[in-house]
Amino acid sequence: MAKTSMEKRLRIASVLVALGLLAELGSLLWSHPTAFIFFLIGGGLLIGIGVLFYLYSLVSTGEAAAQTEPEEVADNGN
């Protein structure tokens, strides 16, 4: 279950980062003041959320593993 949710979060993070990078790429092909705004708001925001989501997925997976560990130990003890 933990692996599945981790994979789901990774997928979402990947899509967000990929979209952000595409926006950034698009802004670099256009030399206009609006391109910088597009870069910041479009690219920066999507990449930022994607990276944070990735980091969150790492932390949450760590927490889930820590919670399941004592039960496993208890099971082994029985």
Next chain:
Amino acid sequence: MPWSTTLIAIILVAIALTVLLAARPSLTITKAGKILAFLSLFIFPIMAGTMGVFEHIERSKSTEFCTSCHVMEDYGKSLRVDDFSSLPATHFQYNRVPRDRACYTCHTDYAMYGDFRSKLRGLKHVYVQYLGTVPQEVKLYTPYNNRECLHCHAGARGFEEGATHTAEEGRLQAIKSNQMSCMTSGCHDMSHNIKGLKDATFWPATAKQGDAGDTGGASDAGASNETGKEDR
């Protein structure tokens, strides 16, 4: 390899890796997969973002960039006016400033954090363009500071020994300390004459008007003093 090419290459690689991860998130089960995820979802995006900011800041210094806004089109045109009394036009046409960075060279603050302040003002201009009201007449925020002129002219023989600059004792010092303005003292007050553009002729006659960004760089810098009329 040019900076922008490197950046685009990094972005393309990062996109390919993130698409791979989105399609096969199970790759992260292995140690190599975890490293791949860290690179493609953390290192590359942060790197691309940081490099992108620098690239955009660098681009914003170009004449083409400044004159790409409708409001600034006439100011771009004024750089090609065939009028020797026009300060911006002579600076542009005689290569006293790099043509591909003409606006930036004269309008940035040559002070600590001057670049940063200029960019913040630029962001404000974009905001006004889309969400505010563009003023009929574009004005400087503060009176033009001699510091910007002196960044290049200070120490130049034409400036230090110029007849008008040394006409009376203390004048040169007053200019250098910004007590006597280069622009508003009546000596070099011919800035961008937007109202006079309708009747103006342009240099060169065949050049596209307003295409100030179509620059020749500083390649013909040697021709800048041909007339001998300049008093740098």
